[in-house]
Amino acid sequence: MTHRIKWLLMLGVLLLATATAVVWLNVRGEAPLSDAPPQAPTDAATIERGRQLATVGNCQTCHTARGGAPYAGGRGIATPFGTVYAGNLTPDPTHGLGQWNSDAFWRALHHGRSRDGRLLYPAFPYNNTTLVSREDSDALYAYLRSLPAVPQPNRAHELDWPYSTQAALAVWRALYFRPGAYAPQTQHSAEWNRGAYLVQGLAHCSACHAPRNALGANSNMLDLAGGLIPLQNWYAPSLNAPREAGLQDWPLEHIVALFRDGRAPGAQVTGPMAEVVQHSTQHWTDTDLRAMATYLKALPRVDTPPPQAQRPTPSRTLDLGAQLYGQHCAACHGDAGEGVPDAYPPLAGNRAVLMASPANLVQTVLNGGFSPATAAHPRPYGMPPYLLTLSDADIAAVLTHVRRSWGNQADAVSELDVLNLRGTARR
Template sequence: MKLRSKLLGTLAAGLLLAALAVQRLNHLDESAPRSTPFQSSPALVERGAYLARAGNCMGCHTARGGTEYAGGRAIPTPFGSVFSSNLTPDAETGLGRWSADEFWAALHNGRGRDGRLLTPAFPYDNYALVTREDADALFAYLQSLPVVAQPRREHELRFPYNTQAALAVWRALYFRPAVFQPDAQRSAEWNRGAYLSQGLGHCNACHASRNSLGATAGLNDFSGGMLDALGWYAPSLHDPAEGSVANWSAPALQQWLKSGRNDQASALGPMSEVIRGSTQHLSDADLSAMASYLQSLPQHSKPAAAPERRPELKLREQGAQLFADHCASCHGGQGQGVPGIYPALAGNRALLMANPANLLRIIQRGGFAPSTAGNPRPFGMPPFAGVLSDTELAAVASYVRTAWGNQPQGAPDVRPLDVLQAKDQRVD
C-alpha cells in the first residue's frame, strides 16, 4: 500500500512538473506592450502591402470566390481542416479591435487576441522570425483594407487536436519564438534571402518533411514532403534529383520566381499559386537575395529506393501507344518538348522522383503555369482524367518514367491503384 502511494505520488509530481514545464515553454519571449502608441502612415501601409505579398497572406486568407483577406478558406491538414481568419478591420469579425501588440503576439508567439493558442496551420513558427518593424507595417496595411464582415468559421479538427491542451504540448515540444538573427559570416544579401525564405515566405511550410505530429526538423529543413490533403509532393530543395536549384544560374532562378517559368522548368500546382500571388510581385533585389539563400542550401541525395515491384512491360507498351496518340504532338516523339513552350520529358526530374504524385496530378488534372506579368499567357496541358481510364493513366505514367533513358529513383512503374489513390486526394 505504501509502495502504491509512493508511486502515485511520484507520478503526480512528475505530471505537475511536466505541466509547469509546458506552461513555461508556452510563454517564452513574450514582450511587454510598446511604451508609445502605434502610429500608421502612408509609407508604413505601402511597406506593409509589399510584405503581405511576400508572405502571400491573401492566398490563405481569401476563400475561393470570396473577398480578399476576409478569410474562410479551408486549409486541409492531416488532422482535419482549419479555416483562415478575417484579416480586414471589421470590429466584430476581423482585426478592427486588435492592437499592434496583439497582432505582434499572433505572429511572434502564436497567440490570439484572447490569449488562446493558435493552430500551427498558421505558420507562426516561421512568422516568429519577422521583426517588430515589419509586423507593424503588416498591421498598418491590414488596418487600411476595406471592412468586410465575415464571421470566423470553426475549425474542423479531430479530438484531441482541437484542444488547447494538445496545442500547448505541441508548442512545448516544437515551437520556440525567436526573431531572425543575421549570420555574421554571410553577406547582407544572403541574410535578406534567409529572412524572407524562412520567415514571411515560409518556404519550408511545404518543403519540409513532417513527423506524425506535423512538426518539421527546423527552419533550415527543406527535405521535401507530401502535401497529403492536396495530392502534391513538395520536392526536396537539398536533393539535386528533386527540387534543388543549386546548379541553376541565379538569373534563371530569379526568372522562375518572377514569371513561373525558365528554360529548366515551369511552376505547377501549389507553387504556381505562390508565384502568382507572391514572388512575382517582389523586387529584383529581394528575388536575388532569395536565390542566394536557396542556392546555398546543403546538398544531399536521398537514399535510392530499391524497386519493390516487378516491371510491368505490357503496361509500358500500352503507354507508348497512348503517348503517341495523346502526348507526342506537344512533348515530341522522343520526349524532347518545345523550348519555352512544352517541357521536355526526357531527363525531366519531376517525372523521375520516387514519389510519382506530381506526375499523376498533372496527367489527371492538367498542368498550368501561373499567369504572371512576365508570362501572361502561359501554355498549359489539358486534364486527361476524363479521357483515359485509370489503367491507361498508369500506363502513360509508367512509359514516360522509363522511356528515353529515364531512370526513376524508386519503383519505375505506376499501378492503376496509384492512380485511384491520387484521385482520392482532396484538392482545395
C-alpha cells in the same frame, strides 16, 4: 496499498511537472500586452512596405475565401486533423483586427497567440513568422489597418478531438515551436541574409518543403528537405537536392526568372508552386528575388543517387503506356519527349519525371498542369486534366512509359500508387 499510493503520488508529481513544463514552454518570452488603443496608419511609405511584405507572405491567398472580399477570411484549409478557417484580417472592430493594437499583432506573428490569449493553430505558419522583425510586423499591421473593414464573421474550426483542444495544441507547441528572431550570419553577404530572412520567415517556404511526421511537424520546422503536402498529395521537392528542386547548379538569372516568370530554361512551375508564383513571387521586388535566389543557390547540397528502374514491369503495361502516350501526350511533348520550347516542357531527362516520388506526375495527369500567368507569359500553355478520361491502370502505364523512355531510368508507377494518390486527396 502503501506501494500503490506511492506510485500514484509519483505519477501525479510527474504529470504536474509535465503540465508545468508545457505551460512554461508556451509562455516563455512573452511580454504582457499593452493597453494602447489600435493605431490608425498614417505613414504611406510604411503602408506600402507592409503591402509588399503581405505579398511576400502570400497572406491574401489563405485569408480570402473564394469569391470573398480580400483579407476577410473564411477560406478553409484542410489538414489531416480537420479544417482550419483563416481569420478576418480587415480592421472590422467585431470580427477583424479593429480592436488589435500593434503589440497584439506582433504577439500573433512572434508567439502564435491571439489577442484574447488563445493559442493559434500552426496552419498559420508562426514557426516561420516568429522570425519576422518587429519593424516588419508593424508595417504589416499598418497595411492591414489601411484596408476597408469587412464585417465578415470568422468561421469556427472543424477539427477532430483532441486536436480541437487548447491542451493538445499546447503540447504540440511545447514539442515543436520555439519563438525566435532572425540572426544575421556574418560570414555571409547582406544579400544572402536578406534571402535567408525571407525564405525562413515571412515567405514560409518550409510550410510545404519540410517533411512532416504523424503530428504534422518536424524537429526542424525550417527544414527544406522536401515532403508530401498533406491531403493535397503534391510532393514539395527538396531544395537541397539538385536531382529534385535544388538550385545549386543554376545561374542566378535563371532562378530569378523561375520565380518571376514561372519558367526558366528547361523548367516551369505547376501545381501549388504555380499559385505561389501567381499570387506572390512574381510581384516581389527585383532586389528580394535576387536575394532569395542567392540564398537558395547556396543551400547545403545533398547529392542523392541517380534514379533506377527497380520494379519489373509486364510488357503489356509498357505497350499500353506507349500507346496511350502516342494518343494523348506526343502531340505536345513530342514523340521522343523533347517538348516544345516556351510551350510544353520536355519529359526526357526532366527531373520532375525522374524523382523517386511519382506524386506530382500523378496529380498533373489527373488534374492538369498549368503554369501561372505572369507579365512575361500572360497566356501560358496548359495541360488538360485526365481525371475522367484515364483509369488508374492507364495513368500508371503511361507514367511508367514516360519514366522508362528516352534515357529515363526511374522506377515504374503502379496502379496502387495512383489509387493512393487519387483517393486520399481532398479538393
